[in-house]
Amino acid sequence: MAAARPTRTPMKSTRLPVGLYAAQCEECFKWRLISTQEEYEDIRSKLIEEPFTCHRKTDTSCKDPPDIEYNATRTWGIDKPNIPKTPEGFTRHLVLRKNFSKFDAYYVTPTGKTVRSPTEMQAFIGANPRHKDVPLTDFSFTIPRLMDETVPESSLKEGLDSSSAKRFKKAKDEFAHTD
Ligand SMILES: [Zn+2]
Numbered sequence: 001m002a003a004a005r006p007t008r009t010p011m012k013s014t015r016l017p018v019g020l021y022a023a024q025c026e027e028c029f030k031w032r033l034i035s036t037q038e039e040y041e042d043i044r045s046k047l048i049e050e051p052f053t054c055h056r057k058t059d060t061s062c063k064d065p066p067d068i069e070y071n072a073t074r075t076w077g078i079d080k081p082n083i084p085k086t087p088e089g090f091t092r093h094l095v096l097r098k099n100f101s102k103f104d105a106y107y108v109t110p111t112g113k114t115v116r117s118p119t120e121m122q123a124f125i126g127a128n129p130r131h132k133d134v135p136l137t138d139f140s141f142t143i144p145r146l147m148d149e150t151v152p153e154s155s156l157k158e159g160l161d162s163s164s165a166k167r168f169k170k171a172k173d174e175f176a177h178t179d
Pocket of ligand 1 (some may be wrong): 025027028053055061160
């Protein structure tokens with residue numbers, strides 16, 4: 001499962017929203033676009049029990065060309081499997097820091113409050129008895145692994161100070177060696 005964003009959209013805010021969602025077929029390894037976040041969360045929530053395959057998409061089989069290729073034209077994050085589906089009324093957001101250092105996961109509650117940690121969520125549920133039946137385990141702040149090799153080089157130069165840029169360069173080199 002992956003969340004990816006195009007590298008060429010305008011960057012006005014300090015957080016970059018995820019532009020599209022994709023899942024990899026476990027049989028042919030092609031990437032298939034998943035059209036909605038809800039569907040993506042549904043597939044991801046039980047990925048271990050029900051691995052994704054092409055034919056879960058309507059009119060699609062492993063013989064069809066991939067919807068999208070994994071490459072550096074977009075910045076990719078690889079998600080952990082089996083993250084619980086977002087409880088009704090809440091929304092889960094994944095954003096990439098503008099300096100391409102990491103993803104952040106947060107929730108927006110039915111009251112419009114932004115919640116960024118399990119402790120904050122516990123406090124919110126405690127203060128809002130209407131949501132007391134929502135298990136805290138249904139919230140996950142697990143973030144996708146940022147694929148350094150797909151971070152644009154220009155962002156490394158512009159967005160990070162030199163020590164961070166060096167760290168990134170090193171990570172990219174190591175990745176290339178182990179690939
Ligand atoms: Zn397939």
